[in-house]
Amino acid sequence: MRAASAALVAFCVIAGGAVQAQEPVGAAIFKTCQPCxxxxxxxxxxxxxxxxxxxxxxxxxxxxxxxxxxxxxxKARGLAWDRERLLSYLADPDAVVPGGWMSLPAGVSAADRAAVTDYLLGK
Structure with missing residues (x-):
């Protein structure tokens, strides 16, 4: 029993360290934005x-x-990027800045948009 408990604790410590070492989800998603x-x-x-x-x-x-x-x-209107504006823009760029010349990659989920928004606003 003690050996099994010790093994479980060791696994959790190792797995926890691996999770902490991974890049943030938003950083991974941002890689799809880096061509532009x-x-x-x-x-x-x-x-x-x-x-x-x-x-x-x-x-x-x-x-x-x-x-x-x-x-x-x-810019002339003084609109600034905040969390809500960026989330809205990533969901539908033309709804926020009609004629803004940006298209999004297909299949970006709401969770992905939130993660990359949080990542970008923290940079």
Whole structure:
């Protein structure tokens, strides 16, 4: 009995360490965004703007990116990224910024959108 308990405790410690060592779910999901977006503000020439320090940033305001007229209009209105706006945008970009030039990969679930939103707003 003690040997079985010790083995179970050892397994839980090892498994727990493995879980802690894994990257956050949002980081893993963000990898699907990386063909177009970076978290490095210095990385230029991508299809989309960098997403570093996104929380609270005014839409269409990343330096050096040529935004669509729709994003320039959102910037002029002073709209900023927050959790609700980003969640809504990831669910339906055209509902938040009509004509914003972004399409989403197919099959992104609400849980995935929440995870990547939390990840991006924490960066």
């Amino acid at each position: 977006h970076s978290l490095d503000p210095a990385q230029a020439g991508m299809a989309g703007p960098h997403l570093a320090k996104l929380g609270g940033r005014v839409l269409g305001s990343a330096e050096g990116f040529d935004y669509s007229p729709a994003f320039r209009a959102a």
